[in-house]
Amino acid sequence: MSHKCKQLPDKPLYGGGILKGQEIDYIWVRSWVKITDIESTVLWVVVGTKETCGATVIAREGCWSFVKGGFYLEAPLNTSVLHFEDYNGRNVHIEVASMSLQQFSEEQWRAHQDKAIQQVRKRNSIITVTDRHGAKLQGAKIKVEQISRDFPFGVAISSAILDNPSYQKWFKKRFTVTVFENELKWPSNEPRPGTSNFKTADKMVEYVTRNKIPTRGHNIIWQDPVFAPSWARNLTGERLRQFATNRLRTVMERYKNKFIHWDVNNEMLHYDFYETKLDDRNASLKFYQMAQAVDPNIPLFLNDFKLVESCGNGSNVDGYIAKIREFQRNGIKLLGMGLEGHFFNGVNPVFSRAVMDKFATVGVPVWLTEVDVSLKYGLEKQARYLEKVLREGFAHPGIGGIVIWAAINHQGSCWQMCLTDKNFNNTLAGDVVDKLLKEWHTGKLTGKTDSNGSFSFSGFLGNYRVTVKHPLRRRFKTTVSLSKGVGPQHFQIRTSHKNIEWGMNCRVVAFSGEKVTTVVTGDS
Structure with a gap:
């Protein structure tokens, strides 16, 4: 793929910026970087450790690339030195130019969000x-x-909703869009080779159709082999291709025009199961071409984690933008980008906003598709982090919808984050959601x-x-x-x-x- 090589960096934004001795909660970092001695690599900007990464960029030899990101400071830093490094730790010569810094207090950052919400x-x-x-x-x-609301705001559901009126009432009171947690995934639909089981999925599709709930189709196949059917993990070559192709056509023909999006090959840049097993670097592209032929009116989403949440190597914003453009050049007309939003390494609204800014320039729908915060932070911090994520997403003009990953199973529990207990009394995270729904109404x-x-x-x-x-x-x-x-x-x-x-x-x-x-x- 050809890119125009930028020979000179732009001038620094905002005159470069100076961090003054006032309260600082958020720092924007923008600069231009150029590498030598290596054709291309992922660079990241860190303060000390991986947990404080603020930006990534795919840099190419001899060309200036723009770095945009920053840091959310929950506590004072023990260092004021920014490091520009190769993500994989290799020795790379890096030139940095036109650095600019901007600082914001919590109040200033919130005021910007509120202004953006008013505008968009x-x-x-x-x-x-x-x-x-x-x-x-x-x-x-x-x-x-x-x-009724224009902005799609929803939560994942499980089959437990089918025979639970309290679950149904709780959902309908708050949400306008959904996704099935596991019921549409390949292992659920084909537990043994050639044996289909769509009984539960059919009931759920009937439920959301009857109640006019727009629903995301998640997912057709999954690039992570852990989430392929156990019997398919050791298949290779033509046999794997036949089963995967049959899976795609069977589920998409069965539910044609029933979903608002299809996640075709989930988390495709984090893993390379199909490219490796099929010995075909274009395996994912071919799956999307098949999907477009079966259900041509529905956007086909690329969906992955560690994009909006924190810095990543294979799954970074530049890598996915390149993949979107590759698919578009090869005839995929309706594409979308799903930013999962599983926050396991704290939250960094500056980094998240920079990622959303980049994706918003591509011209495809962008959604936050699986938002949750790890339980390891405890319920209070989990709720506080969730509010920051939801406010940032809702305020961003490039985000077309938000789905929270908090499906309630038959035992009344959830994967990482619940919005209610088993009796549908709010958790602290649920209180945050209700507060924001009221505020945004x-x-x-x-x-x-x-x-x-x-x-x-x-x-x-x-x-x-x-x-x-x-x-x-x-x-x-x-x-x-x-x-x-x-x-x-x-x-x-x-x-x-x-x-x-x-x-x-x-x-x-x-x-x-x-x-x-x-x-x-x-x-x-």
Whole structure:
């Protein structure tokens, strides 16, 4: 794959930046690096140890590469020296130029998140009420209530939900998207070669379809041999290819158009099971080409861990961006990127934001797909870390959805992180989720139209129920959809009185810029 070789570094951002003697919780690090003596390698930026890695980049000999990342400081550092090193510990000559540093307090970082949320997850709206002749109605009482969210926010589920009304109620109250924890994986669906078992998966697909819950298809095959069927791990060559191809076609044809995404070959850059066993460096590409042929309208996701969580070697942001572009050049039209988000080495929101920034430039959907925090931190720190991760993801304009990895099994437990106990009482992590869901919801707003017949509000994107009552007219209800766009979104509600109790017809005209949408509703 050819890349344009950058001959000179750009000038340092922000004039280079100076770390002053004030409270520092977050540090942005940006610089340009160039290597010699080796064709290419992964470089990382660390302060002392691997646990304090702040950035990675794939550098190429003789070319300047941009490094972007930083550090979240939970405690004072015992060193102020940044190290630029080869990830694998090899001796490499590294030149560093145009270094820039920026510091932020906790309050400053949070203020930036809140500003970003206001810009990308909310929108200003103006509702104007008129009579059937277009005359604007002043003094009409308005109630605006958000009834659904635009941003997909969900949690994994297990088959335990099928016969547990409490589980179902808990999920439906909070979440709008899901993924099956294990029920769609190859070992579950083909426990013995040639013997299919989709009984549980069928029930779960029927459940989410009946309840209109968008669901990710996770996963078709898995690059880690530990998660291949035990009987398939020692297969090689054509026999493995036949079984893997049959697995892909069987599950995708069975559930065609049932899922919003497909994770085709899970964690493909962390491992190389199929490339090695099939002796084919293009094995993963061929699986994606087969998947596109079977279900061409559904985005095919690349999904991996240690991308947004912490520094990685094989599974790094540059490696996956290169893989996405390789797939696109080879005809894969609908691709997506899943950042799993299993946080086992603390959290570093600066690093996470830098990774999301890079992926956002590629032009494919990017989701946080399996977010959890290790139980080893204890429940309080686990919850605190979870909040930081969720805020960072929700605030980032490049993130299209978030799924938490906290499926509840039949015993009432979870893999690493539960949001409830077995009786569906919140854990501390569950309290965090409920707090954020409330914070990221407009709720109910009330007021009166002004002299222009207008009522203005700022709300989270989604659907709203609008109730209007004027002293000289009867009350009525309608729904409007607050969607992404530039500038305020205008809704014109034109009423026409009907001679029945509780009866009004209204026409809602939603317009922003040059786009106009008309919705006609009947009696309330």
